[in-house]
Amino acid sequence: MTSPPPELDSIRDALLGARSVLLTSHAHPDGDSLGSQLALGAALRQLGKQVRIIDCDPAPDLYTFLPDLGTIEIADNVTDRFDAVVVLECSSLDRTGLGGLDERPLINIDHHPGNVMYGTLNWHDESACACAELVSELIDTLGVPLTPAMATQLYVAILTDTGSFRHANITPRTFTICQKIAATGINPTDVASQVYNNGSLGRLRLTGMLLERMQLEHVSHLIPDVTIIHGNRVAVLRLNDAMLAEAGCTPDDIEGIVNIPLAARDVQAVVFFKDTGAAMRVSLRSKGSVDVRQVAVSFGGGGHRNAAGLTIEHPSSETDSLVLSRVAAAITDSEP
Ligand SMILES: [Mn+2]
Secondary structure: OOOOOHHHHHHHHHHHOOOEEEEEOOOOOOHHHHHHHHHHHHHHHHOOOEEEEEEOOOOOHHHHHOOOHHHEEEOOEOOOOOOEEEEEOOOOHHHHOOEOOOOOOEEEEEOOOOOOOOOOEEEEOOOOOOHHHHHHHHHHHOOOOOOHHHHHHHHHHHHHHOOOOOOOOOOHHHHHHHHHHHHOOOOHHHHHHHHHOOOOHHHHHHHHHHHHOOEEEEHHHHOOOOOOOOOEEEEEEEEOHHHHHHHOOOHHHHOOHHHHHHHOOOOOEEEEEEEOOOOEEEEEEEOOOOOHHHHHHHOOOEEOOOEEEEEEOOOOHHHHHHHHHHHHHHHHHHOO
């Protein structure tokens, strides 16, 4: 276990001294952003703070079961004044998609590589498996005991951000926090069932369609000067609105499907192209030391080494090929 970072005390003092607090997180919320905001919000409310949570996008339907999800407001802009603003899970302020945050006292709490330290106070810890790990320590430091609702929120964040305890950055701290979560009496099996066994039939149909049409690329085909045949290292999934309609799905139903091809031993990386009409959203996943974050960053995106994303404003077959060749290069680079 590492000792508490000095930032934690400053952040605690800033929050204890504030009467009104705004919490926000990134666009296209995920389990970690939602769980982290809701649990910290609940803790601050217990301390008598006036708390508002404002995100620019609504939560995916999957998370409807999260306690107090309805307290999150959706807006593009913040006009009211707050004594403190906490930005969770964002490597830069523009990730919030929220205007009007610029001149406020900002507390930046994040675990993404490449955080640009935009806050007045910054707590950036890449070793955390989820932002919720940091939030959980903050709640502890604030002296607020975990309620079952907060425990559920934090558990969903950790469960989803670690891909059900499979990804990197799972440390003794992760299990210490999960021990505290389980000690509140919540049933982790029930929570996991809500997250993973609660999808629509449309999602199941869509999964079948995506896998049926999956392309498997040979690294040697993607990088002309590589002569060794590396096998089916890159799995490529492509989604468009017509497929969503045919399967009877909403874009919410896609969450998590990108990880499925990693189940095959040969596959080292997944590229998921989502044609959203105007821009192309691309999700990248990889195994081990294959760094797809660098690929995402080269297109103005970001994320983690094994899970990253980017948006291509003017998609074309050339940009698609460029993404694939850079992913192939990331695989080649990862090999000794
Ligand atoms: Mn996260």
